[in-house]
Amino acid sequence: METESNPQDSSPLMTEGMWWGTLGSVRPFPNFRAERDVTVLQAALEKKDVSTVVRILTNRSNAQRQSLARVYKNVSQKELDASLKKVLSGDLQSLILGLMMTPDQFEAHRLRKAMEGAGTDEETLLEVLCTRTPQQLSDITTTYSQEYKRDLEKDLLSESSGDFSKLIVALLKKENGSGIIDQDIATLSEELKNKKPAADVWIRILTSRHPDHLRIVLDELEFENGQTVEDALEGHFKGVLSGDLRKGLKTLVRCIQSQHLFLAQRIQTMKAAVVQGVIVSHSEEDLLRVRVAFLRLTGTSLYTALQKQFKGDLQQGLLAVCRAED
CATH class of the missing domain: 1.10.220.10 (Annexin)
Structure with a gap:
């Protein structure tokens, strides 16, 4: 099972076009692999494991989330947003769907x-x-x-x-x-x-x-x-x-x-x-x-x-x- 690292402990060598030294709180997740995340997300969505869904999507940069959505669609032939709407509701759904949008x-x-x-x-x-x-x-x-x-x-x-x-x-x-x-x-x-x-x-x-x-x-x-x-x-x-x-x-x-x-x-x-x-x-x-x-x-x-x-x-x-x- 993957673990989320503290962003303050992460390596400064990042990809995805994001950079360190930003004044944002969310940084790219190190060693990001969209396919691995999608596998975990699919299982969590099937089980309605809301905690795992939230943990993954809030610990990825926006560029990484866009990558996840593309891979998810290729793998499942479904839109990630639509799958999220079935599992999430209320203010939590609004938060996560907001994070899935580009700025x-x-x-x-x-x-x-x-x-x-x-x-x-x-x-x-x-x-x-x-x-x-x-x-x-x-x-x-x-x-x-x-x-x-x-x-x-x-x-x-x-x-x-x-x-x-x-x-x-x-x-x-x-x-x-x-x-x-x-x-x-x-x-x-x-x-x-x-x-x-x-x-x-x-x-x-x-x-x-x-x-x-x-x-x-x-x-x-x-x-x-x-x-x-x-x-x-x-x-x-x-x-x-x-x-x-x-x-x-x-x-x-x-x-x-x-x-x-x-x-x-x-x-x-x-x-x-x-x-x-x-x-x-x-x-x-x-x-x-x-x-x-x-x-x-x-x-x-x-x-x-x-x-x-x-x-x-x-x-x-x-x-x-x-x-x-x-």
């Missing part, structure tokens, strides 16, 4: 799910749009079209209105452009003094500049005004602009100033869908930084918080992706 597929899936049904999940829409780079958003838009045969921009517009629509579309098409720091500070500072708030000014600057540039601008604005930009925006726009737009602008500001703190605050809700969304999205990218931010924010490690909040196989899966105490 672009998963973000496209989160956006589609946030727009399905009666109400729109603006928080998830904003999380994905605010935290992803222009290139990532371009890739996600393409994948969304391929997966759902729908236009992401049109769907976002149908779920929003007014200035909030303008913000959402600007985020989808945001650029890491350049600007003049002093000029941007002066423009935003002057706008805060206007009796008639102009959301367009904030949307244009906050979605067209590189985050490093914007962090300097926002820090200087806070120094000049003696209050956080979030508080300034709330006071400036309250009663004038929609709650969704205020929420969107403040979310964008929080992500620019500290994306990892923002994600830690999202996880702090301990809502299963939110926790899974953030952890899966960032597992191979920067979850270690999110863990550090969570510890600073709450005084508790993310690993311990997950242990307290979740039980059984779902807990096993989340802890395996989280990886370790801080």
Whole structure:
């Protein structure tokens, strides 16, 4: 029977196009052999041995999981996702199926799910749009079209209105452009003094500049005004602009100033869908930084918080992706 090694003890000589030194928590499994894993997975799925299924799929990188799915289909003539759905259910099924998607597929899936049904999940829409780079958003838009045969921009517009629509579309098409720091500070500072708030000014600057540039601008604005930009925006726009737009602008500001703190605050809700969304999205990218931010924010490690909040196989899966105490 195969054993799962601690990723901290693994050899740095990896394949699959993944690398060490990443700030993700999930690393490629050493000595990976897709055929061996598929044999174990087939037996576990037949026995409905959920623990083994979870153990294997949470201890493989995304590239390795894609390889597993291809080999599984060749061997069994079945889609691995379909077999997983027969054995898993509820939040655990959502977690594992999310891990089986490519990163672009998963973000496209989160956006589609946030727009399905009666109400729109603006928080998830904003999380994905605010935290992803222009290139990532371009890739996600393409994948969304391929997966759902729908236009992401049109769907976002149908779920929003007014200035909030303008913000959402600007985020989808945001650029890491350049600007003049002093000029941007002066423009935003002057706008805060206007009796008639102009959301367009904030949307244009906050979605067209590189985050490093914007962090300097926002820090200087806070120094000049003696209050956080979030508080300034709330006071400036309250009663004038929609709650969704205020929420969107403040979310964008929080992500620019500290994306990892923002994600830690999202996880702090301990809502299963939110926790899974953030952890899966960032597992191979920067979850270690999110863990550090969570510890600073709450005084508790993310690993311990997950242990307290979740039980059984779902807990096993989340802890395996989280990886370790801080």
